[in-house]
Amino acid sequence: MVRIKSVLDILAYGIALLGFVPLVAYLDMIPRFLFPAVFLFAVVAERRGRLLRGHLPTVASILFFIYYGIQLSRNNLVGPAVNFLVILLAVRLASEKGSRNYLQIYALSLFALAGSSLLNLSAVFLFYLLLLLVLIAVSLVLLTFYDRDGDTVMPRAGMVKVITVAGSMPLAALPLILLFFVILPRTQFPLWNVLNVASGAGTGLSDKVQPGAAPAVADVKNVVFRAESPPLAKNQLYWRGVVFNTLEGGSWVRSPVPTGERDFPGPGNVVVQTIFPEPGRSRYLLALNVPRQLTGIRVATSPDIVNAVMLIGRRIRYGTQSVPGAVIRTSRDIDRRFYLHLSPDLSPRLISLGRQIARRGGTDADRLALLERHFLDRKLRYSTKDMPTGTDPLGQFLFDGMPGNCEFFASTLAVLLRAADVPARLVGGYYGGDYNEVGGYYVVTEDRAHVWVEAYLDGKGWVTVDPSAWAVNFAGVGGAGERGIGHRLRMYLDSLSYFWNLTVINYDLERQMTLLNRAAGLRHLSFSGHLPLRLALFSVLPLLVAIVFWRFRAWRRVGREERLLKALFSLVKRRYGIEWPPDRGLYDLAGKLNEPRITQFVGIYGGTVYRDRKLSRDEYVQLRSLLAELRAAPH
Amino acid sequence: MSLAKRAEILTVMETLTGRHLKGKDKAVRLSLIALLTGGHILLEDIPGLGKTTLALALANVLGLSFGRIQCTSDLLPSDITGLSVFSREESSFKFIRGPIFNSIVLVDEVNRAMPKTQSAMLEAMEERRVTVEGVTYPLSEPFLVIATQNPLEQVGTYPLPESQLDRFTIRTGIGYPPEELEKSIIAYGSIRDDIQHIEPLVSADDILTARRAVKEGVFLSDKVTNYIFAIIAATRNHPLLLSGISTRGGINMAEAARANAYLEGREHVVPEDVREVAVAVGSHRLICRPEQESVNKEELLSAILGSIPVPLV
Structure with missing residues (x-):
């Protein structure tokens, strides 16, 4: 017959040793010799039933806490901590143990072992860890017996069986442990999203702009990307994605850019941002209009400043430098014929209006101004519902008072510009964004997808024109920002997700080290030098905690x-x-x-x-x- | 149901204090409390302040039978209980019931009766039955004795011993009416005739129902029980007192407090109920040390109440 308690004790000694041994080389003199002495005392005293009891162990722990607390400083964090852990472990071993105290021994040993991994990067750690886990698992099973009845005795064969089963559990769990804790957090592919990519649909950024394809568009609130950025004015928040340069039938598509054209942003203030796109289908990289340069990623940039990557689905991040609101210069004249091409099946009323504008305005800039005048006079309404469909959606939109979304505004303007002999193209991307003050970044969601126009004005270059802004109700569209507690809460939640991605998913050792250094660098947390101050702090602190605790108890009572x-x-x-x-x-x-x-x-x-x-x-x-x-x- | 007949009892109280017995609010209220607890009341005051008027008015308004015993030193027990008289027609002894067989019995100047008569009467009060010549007769229900005594007279009196006083649930004075009221009473004369014409407002059954409601419908919490105990314990340990309030005194105090809560329309007793009745219920049960005989027991009990904190939580 075997007493459960004696087995538990032996296991506890083993576990404590596993906590102590890896640390031995790094300990002070006191714990280095105190621990073995206390360990021997505990073994002997346990047999004779003379373990310490009462307040002595607690008082000793507090004294050592003060002693090592004083030594604690920014440059010396781990040392005092592991020394104190070992002392606590020794105190626990030497005093009487209930089931709670056994659990404390296991936890302390785990902490001590974890502490050793900060001092030493040896592979033996893994061996210690596995051994410790197995021992703790077995102990926990026995502890449940012990907790029911402290004097349980068991036949030897039964005990062997319990220990075998308990020991096999962690071994069986090992593959899963490896999967969950070693492999999964390191993947940069969101496993679930990769499997579900096909189901992603909504407003978003598409491969073509086809006004009149559907009478209404559903708003999808999925996050497209987050951009770490200083706060910007709302009219600067155009996120450039893709350029549609060809009109085919009723829709705008992207064709290869005529050779020789090379666009670049003109002068202006440079805004530096870091963009974290959510993994999605689009291969176009978004950047604040007009992007000058993308860093930190291998990217193919088209001459009309459209950035694309080949690898999709992976969680990525990249830096951008943009010149918001800049005119896009070209290295040499563009292929006007290419940008003036109109498809033959367009509404004649549109074409005739365009020709009329061409006759009235002398220069490209005049014609653009006339068109703006015309749009404003028409008092067009912006809406994502009840939009015209059918054979002449643009005509119905412009002349018959039907509302339209940004695709209608942009398409109509681009068609009219081309008809008026002004080269024009559509730019697809996003407009606006919710600024998260907590994290200092913009969140842009699918429903903020937007299309606007770039018109080529002779002598200036490509000028960004957003005809949606000429709608009578444009002020209330696209980010009449919401306020209130729900919004704030969402913002906090979103920043949590953002930091999680930043530090865990986009695991980056270098970044974590800088974070750590920054945290350590906080001036008000370091108190090196002032020994009396630290002495006072570490003696008063436990007292304060005790007083607060006592007051709370009294209050509760x-x-x-x-x-x-x-x-x-x-x-x-x-x-x-x-x-x-x-x-x-x-x-x-x-x-x-x-x-x-x-x-x-x-x-x-x-x-x-x-x-x-x-x-x-x-x-x-x-x-x-x-x-x-x-x-x-x-x- | 729990506070049954409260409205009727309140009407009685308002009718009495508002029309017939002006300025005797406290005595009327305490009399009703005594009635509701099934106890008896001792009015201790000088003659001519309306003790008899009070008893008469109460009997009339409650619709109960009324008997009166004027105590003298030669009053015999049989004058109270009644006696057997030989009937010539029937050739047998016939029991003639005494005044104690009424529902409301006014015992005037109870301290003038001989101790023998006193104790016969007090025994009847407690037992609620009378045994004469081997036959036991139950007294009527409800049964309320209103005894009066003049505390100032000394000659020819047999003061009730404390053990007898303990039988009265409540002892109180009536006191002089307020000045204006007394002037009007003087001006208009006695109202004894009016009282004869008071219509009964409740029946004996109503009173018994109300009594049951007081006993069963009013909750006495442990806290208030502890408070009552604290009061009687304090009287027992008081340096000026030889002996304090008895257990019967405690019971009566709790009953009176219940009745007070009932009159207030509450289904539970609060410490204020206890405080309100404590002096009337407790003071006459205190026995002072011989050297402290002159101490006013009511004031003493008030002082003791002031030293006991009220249970609030």
């Missing part, structure tokens, strides 16, 4: 009834200047003050207290609100 009464009496004293004597009751008080709220309070309160029952939640709330009313009521 005081019932709700007492708290209510205290509030009532202080209120009465403040309002009526009456110090109510302890030998007079509440009903007397109510009768004397003749204040209906106090009478009601006393009625409810007395109805429970003098009926030997506790206040219900509702009654408590009611009494509180009565007190609050009394406080607020004019005297």
